[in-house]
Amino acid sequence: xxxxxxxDKVAEYQQRLAAGQAKKIEPExxxxxxxxxxxxxADLLADLASETDDAEREEVEHKLKVARExxxxxxxxxxxxx
Amino acid sequence: xxxxxxxxxVILPLAALVLAFWFSPDLQEVAAGxxxxxxxxxxxxxxxxxxxxxxxxxxxxxxxxSTPRALAFGLVSxxxxxxxxLVSVLTISFLSAGLISLIGGIGIVFGANLGTTTGAWLVAAxxxxxxxxxxxxxxxxxxxxxxxxxxxPVRGFGYVLAGAGFLFLGIFYMKxxxxxxxxxxxxxxxxxxxxxxxxxxxxxxxxxxxILQSSHATMVLVITAxxxxxxxxxxxxxxxxxxxxxxxxxxxxxxxxxxxxxxRLAIAHLVFNxxxxxxxxxxxxxxxxxxxxxxxxxxxxAEDYALKLAIFHTIFNTLGVILMLPLTGWxxxxxxxxxxxxxxxxxxxxxxxxxxxxxxxxxxxxLRQEVSHLYDNAVKLVLHGLNLHRETVxxxxxxxxxxxxxxxxxxxxxxxxxxxxxxxxxxAIVDFATRATRHRENAPEVVARIDALRDMAGGLVRSVKSVxxxxxxxxxxxxxxxxxxxxxxxxLRTEVARVxxxxxxxxxxxxxxxxxxxxxxxxxxxxxxxxxxxxxxxALIRQGExxxxxxxxxxxxxxxxxxxxxxxxxxxxxxxxxxxxAAAELEGLLALDEDEIGAAAGRGAPGE
Numbered sequence: 006x007x008x009x010x011x012x013d014k015v016a017e018y019q020q021r022l023a024a025g026q027a028k029k030i031e032p033e034x035x036x037x038x039x040x041x042x043x044x045x046x047a048d049l050l051a052d053l054a055s056e057t058d059d060a061e062r063e064e065v066e067h068k069l070k071v072a073r074e075x076x077x078x079x080x081x082x083x084x085x086x087x
Numbered sequence: 088x089x090x091x092x093x094x095x096x097v098i099l100p101l102a103a104l105v106l107a108f109w110f111s112p113d114l115q116e117v118a119a120g121x122x123x124x125x126x127x128x129x130x131x132x133x134x135x136x137x138x139x140x141x142x143x144x145x146x147x148x149x150x151x152x153s154t155p156r157a158l159a160f161g162l163v164s165x166x167x168x169x170x171x172x173l174v175s176v177l178t179i180s181f182l183s184a185g186l187i188s189l190i191g192g193i194g195i196v197f198g199a200n201l202g203t204t205t206g207a208w209l210v211a212a213x214x215x216x217x218x219x220x221x222x223x224x225x226x227x228x229x230x231x232x233x234x235x236x237x238x239x240p241v242r243g244f245g246y247v248l249a250g251a252g253f254l255f256l257g258i259f260y261m262k263x264x265x266x267x268x269x270x271x272x273x274x275x276x277x278x279x280x281x282x283x284x285x286x287x288x289x290x291x292x293x294x295x296x297x298i299l300q301s302s303h304a305t306m307v308l309v310i311t312a313x314x315x316x317x318x319x320x321x322x323x324x325x326x327x328x329x330x331x332x333x334x335x336x337x338x339x340x341x342x343x344x345x346x347x348x349x350x351r352l353a354i355a356h357l358v359f360n361x362x363x364x365x366x367x368x369x370x371x372x373x374x375x376x377x378x379x380x381x382x383x384x385x386x387x388x389a390e391d392y393a394l395k396l397a398i399f400h401t402i403f404n405t406l407g408v409i410l411m412l413p414l415t416g417w418x419x420x421x422x423x424x425x426x427x428x429x430x431x432x433x434x435x436x437x438x439x440x441x442x443x444x445x446x447x448x449x450x451x452x453x454l455r456q457e458v459s460h461l462y463d464n465a466v467k468l469v470l471h472g473l474n475l476h477r478e479t480v481x482x483x484x485x486x487x488x489x490x491x492x493x494x495x496x497x498x499x500x501x502x503x504x505x506x507x508x509x510x511x512x513x514x515a516i517v518d519f520a521t522r523a524t525r526h527r528e529n530a531p532e533v534v535a536r537i538d539a540l541r542d543m544a545g546g547l548v549r550s551v552k553s554v555x556x557x558x559x560x561x562x563x564x565x566x567x568x569x570x571x572x573x574x575x576x577x578x579l580r581t582e583v584a585r586v587x588x589x590x591x592x593x594x595x596x597x598x599x600x601x602x603x604x605x606x607x608x609x610x611x612x613x614x615x616x617x618x619x620x621x622x623x624x625x626a627l628i629r630q631g632e633x634x635x636x637x638x639x640x641x642x643x644x645x646x647x648x649x650x651x652x653x654x655x656x657x658x659x660x661x662x663x664x665x666x667x668x669a670a671a672e673l674e675g676l677l678a679l680d681e682d683e684i685g686a687a688a689g690r691g692a693p694g695e
Contacts, residue, residue: 010683014676028668030676038673041602049608067615068608071679071687075604078677 011078015085035083042079046072100298117264117308124257124304127250131168134246137239147181147449151191154415158408161198169254169303171203175338175356179349186449190419192352196338197359197411200331200404206303207327207397210258210310220259226252239529258307265315279322285368288322292329293336302334306400310393320392324371327400328364335360346437347429351422358418363407374403434507436460436515447530450523451537455662457516458540458547462658464508465547466587469651471497471504472554473580474565480584481591490581496566501551501558509551516544532668543661550654553647560640571632575641578620579648582613586652590659603660607679610656614688617649 021027049069056062107114150160161178165171175196182192226248233245279287296305306327313323335357342353367374378399379389387394411418438456443449470477475493483489520541527534557579563569564576589609593601624641627633633641665671679687 010680011676018672018676027672030669030673034669034673038602038670038677041600042604044600045602045605045608064612064616067612067688071608071611071684074679074683074687075607075677082673082676 008078008081011081015082030082030086032083032086035079035086039076039079039083042072042076046076113264115264116260120257120260120262120264120311121299121304121308122257123253123260124307125299125301127253127255127257128168128170128301128303129250130246130253131170131250134243134248134250135168137243137246147187151187151194154190154194154412157191157194158198158201158412161195161200162202163198164195165199165202166205169206169209170301171199171303171334174199174202175334175353179338179342179352181443181449182348182352186452189348189351189355189422190415192348193355193359193415193418196352196356197408200359200363201401201408203302203306203331203334204397204401204404207306207310207400209254210307211314211393211397220256223252223255223259227256258311261307261311262314265311265317284322285325285371288325289329289332289364289368292326293333294329295326296330296333297336302330305330305333310396313396314393320395323392323396324375324399325368327396328367328403331360331404332364347426351419351426354422354426355418359407359411362411363403366406366410367403374399374406377402434511436512436519439515439519444522447523447526447533447537450519450526451533451540454516454519454523454537454540457512457519458544458662461509461512461516461544461547462662464512465551466655468501468504468508468551469554469583469655470587471499472501472551472558473561473583475580475584477587480587483584486584486588487577487581490577490584493580494566496562499558501555505551505555509548513544513548517541539661539664543658546654546658546661550651550658553651553654556647557644560644564637571627572637572641575620575624575627575633576644578623579641579645582616582620583648583652585609586613586655590655593659593663601663603663603665603674604677606656606660606663607684610653610684611679611687613652613656614685617645618688620645 018027018030022029046069049065049072053062053065053069056065104118107118146160149156151157161171161174165174168174178187178192178195178199181187182189187195230245230249230252233241234249236242236245292305292309295308296302299305299308309318309323309326309330312318313320318326335353338353338356342350378395381387381398381402382389382391382395385398387398436457437460438453440453443453467477470480474495474497475490476497479489479493480486520537523534523537561576561580564572565580567573586609589606593603593605621642624633624638624645628635628638665674
């Protein structure tokens with residue numbers, strides 16, 4: 006989900022960058038955020054493995070889904086900015 | 088009473104000046120010299136504010152990392168702005184705003200006392216020997232050209248140059264004014280010998296500094312009067328000691344509006360200057376003998392009393408620092424014992440202080456801390472409104488169970504508490520943020536962040552207002568078991584508690600490890616949970632376990648609780664936003680919008 010919306014946001018960001026109204030996002034910064042996101046994904050997976058309550062597991066799964074969406078977006082952005 | 092005093096503080100000096108000019112027209116030139124000198128100090132201060140830009144907070148942080156650094160910072164800053172009183176008052180404001188430590192503040196104030204001695208050197212070594220008006224005139228003329236430039240640093244440099252020019256011009260007029268007295272009034276006739284002379288002239292020096300609000304100006308007056316032979320060397324020494332005592336009054340006045348930390352620093356300043364003055368008066372004979380030795384070694388003439396006074400001023404202030412520096416630790420613990428931290432009044436702003444209005448980044452930092460204070464108050468009220476204690480929520484290993492066990496009604500008039508703990512702070516924040524808008528031209532990015540903090544405070548206010556609507560039904564359904572309605576309201580309370588815990592977790596994470604993107608995960612979890620709650624309510628109605636009236640109340644209240652949670656999450660998003668612009672841009676790109684979060688919550692997640 007959402008890569009089309011992300012592409013629109015990136016296009017808008019590029020316009021602001023060209024007009025000097027935004028700061029350049031360096032690939033190293035994306036890598037740094039990706040590292041954080043992957044660590045968070047690992048934490049959520051550990052929570053999921055240790056959770057026995059079904060309702061709690063379901064909540065963690067929702068969080069995990071969003072974490073993976075963020076990772077997918079960051080990887081796409083990394084390729085775009087490379 | 089205060090307004091009467093304020094009126095007198097204007098009328099009395101003006102009346103005194105009129106009388107003095109009536110009896111001695113020659114005094115006009117001396118008074119004009121003092122006025123131009125003080126005007127120069129004001130211009131220097133404005134110039135350094137413009138030159139420092141938004142770097143003051145970083146500078147203060149670096150300067151107070153150790154006592155020697157703080158000492159050096161106090162020395163350099165008071166030398167540059169030629170006012171130890173200003174440095175002391177600003178240090179008290181920054182300490183009150185929580186930007187520096189008490190020990191760092193004490194270091195700065197001690198250093199400022201040393202820096203104040205440079206004024207005496209400026210006049211004695213330079214002002215009296217060279218016709219400084221020759222330098223002052225072109226400096227002021229060049230400065231005016233720079234002051235009208237658009238570029239901030241150039242304008243700042245223009246103010247500094249003009250300030251220095253007016254300082255020189257002021258010294259020139261004071262010197263010239265005292266020369267005119269030579270043929271008329273002879274102040275030296277009133278000179279007093281012995282211990283009484285010391286005490287009376289010390290008191291006069293203190294009084295003159297209180298009136299002029301500048302020990303620098305007093306010292307310049309004393310040195311020019313001494314050079315013109317209007318006062319004796321012994322009396323000039325006592326006046327210099329008095330000037331040091333008088334300068335503490337400005338700091339004490341500055342501490343009136345400060346918190347307990349600011350008051351501690353003002354007292355430390357007073358203790359330092361009183362001890363230094365007492366030691367200087369007790370050891371006046373050996374100190375003057377030491378001055379003679381230093382003067383001989385430095386090649387200063389035996390009759391050059393102006394330079395000898397500058398040497399005395401530096402020696403006795405240095406002696407004060409040497410005596411007091413080893414006692415700083417003891418002084419801090421003494422002050423902390425004698426002036427204990429009062430239980431903070433949660434309803435009053437703690438960090439907003441009008442003295443930092445001129446420093447945008449410092450202002451932002453203080454506002455940030457005040458918004459955090461408002462967040463604490465708002466969250467406490469939100470939880471109390473739901474019959475939950477914050478400690479119960481944050482310490483719970485099983486949040487659902489902890490909420491179900493919270494049946495004791497919390498005695499709370501949420502309307503009164505909202506007025507006391509939230510609205511008062513919010514009003515102060517809006518007022519402070521509005522004042523900051525005047526920096527929009529010079530510091531647009533800082534003002535944009537201040538606007539975001541103000542909006543965030545508005546969101547916190549709305550979250551409390553939302554809970555106000557739920558309070559009645561919370562008391563009705565959660566203080567006793569009422570079956571299905573209690574189950575639904577407990578689930579609602581648990582959701583709010585989860586959001587509070589998620590924000591607490593974000594706050595306690597290391598800044599380099601956390602990301603506002605975690606809040607998207609929390610929002611998705613919340614959206615899924617809300618849908619589940621709605622489905623559960625529908626099922627309970629269909630099964631006849633929930634009557635339509637209770638069901639309607641719950642759905643309304645669920646909407647209010649949802650609004651409160653979204654406001655809290657939005658506030659956290661703004662508060663924990665990356666300070667680095669590129670990092671903030673990146674997080675903005677990666678963040679999911681409401682539809683995307685809803686989609687993530689609705690479709691379910693792949694199992695592992």
